[in-house]
Amino acid sequence: MSxxxxxxxxxKQRQLDAIPKQWIxxxxxxxxxNVLDIPRNCGLLTPRELEITETxxxxxxxxxxxTAEWSSVEVTTAxxxxxxxxxxxxxxxxxIFVERALKRAQEVDDYLKIHGKVIGPLHGLPISLKDQFCLQGMETIMGYAGWIGRIAESDSVLVEILYECGAVPFVRTNVPQTLQWGETYNHVFGRTTNPYNRYMTPGGSSGxxxxxxxxxxxxxxxxxxxxxxxxxPSxxxxxxxxxxxxxxxxYCNAVNSQEGQESISSVLGPMTNSLEGVKAFTKAVIDARPWRKDPLCVRKEWNEREYQLGDHGGRDAKLCFAVMWDNGVIKPHPPLKRALEMTKKALEAAGHRVIDWENHRNIEIYKIGVxxxxxxxxxxxxxxCALSGEPLIQTMSPDTDAHEYALDQPLARSILGERRHLSAYELWQLHREKRALRKSHLDHWEATVSRTGTGRPVDAIISPAVAYAACPHGCNSDDFYTSFCNYLDYTASVFPVTHVDKALDRPMPPHEFRNHEDEAVYKLYDPELFHGLPVGLQLIGRTLEEEGVIAMTEVVVEALKAATQT
Structure with a gap:
């Protein structure tokens, strides 16, 4: 055996061989x-292809x-x-499967030409897929050497629906081994870097x-x-x-790690350069009635009343947002604090109310989830890993030029102590405690009605998604700002706000460190190193409130745009 x-x-060589030589x-x-400008300047893309891809x-x-102004073949090619x-x-x-994707794009164009109508709401749109979504007849490796050669016998349900909607799946993208990293590296395909700064990680596992x-x-x-x-990664x-x-x-028929763990479910979602894309994808998939193909999928149609903020007083109502400045576990870097201040100021200028979020049992929630x-x-x-004999990856740090504050043993170990294999009964008790914490947190959220002035509890929470902007490889140890939502099953979005500015985002004086990770994250901040990186925030809504979260994110984004224009 090899x-x-x-x-x-x-x-990896087969992947390289799949790249058309004229595209090298x-x-x-x-x-x-920073390599963001290279596609514009390398000479490979025509002016029309640049126009298409920069839309x-x-x-x-x-x-x-x-409207056939652009064909799917030319859009997919671009x-x-x-x-x-x-x-x-x-x-x-x-x-990389160029011929297969272009064949699908041609089918879409032919359908429009013959029938005079689109296949569906995503007609002709090229869509990339994380390396978990099976495409019939293709490998799904998911970062494991032992999965090389594993051919999918059928499409995942999402892919079936994308075809029904007229979309063109055209590439699949890299993940970390195990998927359980906030960075992206595996032994099969290697390390993915951040185009804003290739010394930094793009995040993970959808990096x-x-x-x-x-x-x-x-x-x-x-x-x-x-x-x-x-x-x-967003x-x-x-x-x-x-x-x-x-x-x-x-999620049906997509591959995953830890399959059978169903207390904290993995979910899928869109990643785009426009909030309109988030809505277009989500509505198209829901309108396809996915519960007909996935037995676990919630039978809930797209709710226009919720999108019009019917549970929040309506589109013309003044909302009340709560800002989570700090989750009490890891203190955010200065650029995140500035982004929160910018968002608060913009929302207040738009007539909305903003209050401080009061944390509730966060360490308990974190401990149960981990x-x-x-x-x-x-x-x-x-x-x-044993399928091929490859070792389990223990660190995301590169072999050379690793950052001095890489955290390969993150907060979980200091809170939980040494790991051990739990019995079924012990796991059931964790599930019971998790349910109790969800109820406790729901009651805490509902009790904010006494502070909002709207007659409703807080409409949404705004918080960092991570305590820092994109960081050096090996340094992304913090995920509790995000995993908090997974443990409680709160719908959440991410939206960009600003970029790190070394002149504005000066280091803060040391605070009383809560744990070793909090200390390492504080020491990690270097205005010169982080300068120019995107800074985004997270909007947290209630369980199964996708339509409302999209709409409230639109409210926040519109307020931020208005603030920059004044």
Missing amino acids: SWRDLCAAR IHVPPDEQR DNVQTLLHRLR FYKRAIIAHQLTNCLTE GEGALVAMRGSPLGVGTDIGGSLRI TFCGLYTLRPSYERLP SIFNADDGTDYLAD
Whole structure:
């Protein structure tokens, strides 16, 4: 049998061989950290292809595809070329299947020409997929050497629905081994870097999507999220996303790690450069009635009343947002504090009320969630590694030039102590405690009615998604700002606010550190290193409130835009 290293090297070579030779560009040395402008300047893309790929608004793309102003073949070709450029610069892709994608795009164009109507609401739109969504006849490797050669016998339900909606799946994107990292590296395809600064991580586990969409190599990507895997790369890469509640969107027949762990469900969602894209994807998938194909999917149609904020006084009502300045576990860096201040000021200028969020039992929530994830003591990961003999990755730090504040043993160990394999009964008790904490937190949220002045509890919480902007590889140890929502099953979005500014975001004096990770995160901040990176925030709504969260995010984004224009 071949060694796991040989398997990985051969698979990586097959990936390289799938790149059309005429799409190979000159890649700058690692010393050039920001590579966002290279697609515009490398000479591979025509002016029309640049126009297509730099159309951020997904609704604009869909309109031009519906009216045949742009064909799906030319749109797919343009994004494919740019995706290949992005891959050469950031190593963001896994599966490259140009001919298959263009054949699908031609079918879509032919349908419009013959029938005079679109196939569905995503007609002709190229969509990238995280390397968990099975495509019939193709490998789904998910970062494990032992999964090389594993061919999908059928499409995942999401892919079936995307075809029904007229979309064109065209690439798949990189993930970390095990998926349980907020960064993106595996032995098969290697490390994905952040196009804003390649010394930094794009986040994870949907980091390949983050880097690709940030480089305009895809108009809309689909990632997954069990602890922040949509929101972390979205905030690190300046994107919009939605973390829906458990089972609102169809996950059936997608592969995953820790399959069978159903107390904290992984969910899927869109990652785009426009909030309009988040709505277009979410509504299209829900309107396809996914519960007909996925037995776990919630039977809930798109609710226009909720999108019109019917549970929040209506579109013309003044809302009350609560700001979580600090979750009491990890103190955010100065750029995050400034982004929160900017958002508060913008919302108040738009007539909305903003109050401080009072944290509630956060350490207990964190401890329960991490204990559930660790209940098998790594048995699932080790079994998949044993298929090839590859080692379980223990660190996201690079072999050379690793940052001095890399945290390879994050907060969980200091809170939980040494891990061990729990019995079924012990796991049931964790599930029971988690349910009790969800009820306690719901009551706490409802009690805010006494402070809002609207007659309603707080409409949404605004918080950091991560305590820092994109950080050096090996340093992203914090996920509690995001996993908080996964443990409580709160719907949440991420939206970009600003960029790190070394002149404005000066280091703060030391505070009383809560734990070793809080101390390391404080010491990590360097205005020069972080300068220019995107800074995003998270909006947290209630369980199964996808329509309302999208609408409230629109309110916040409109307020921020208005504030920058005054």
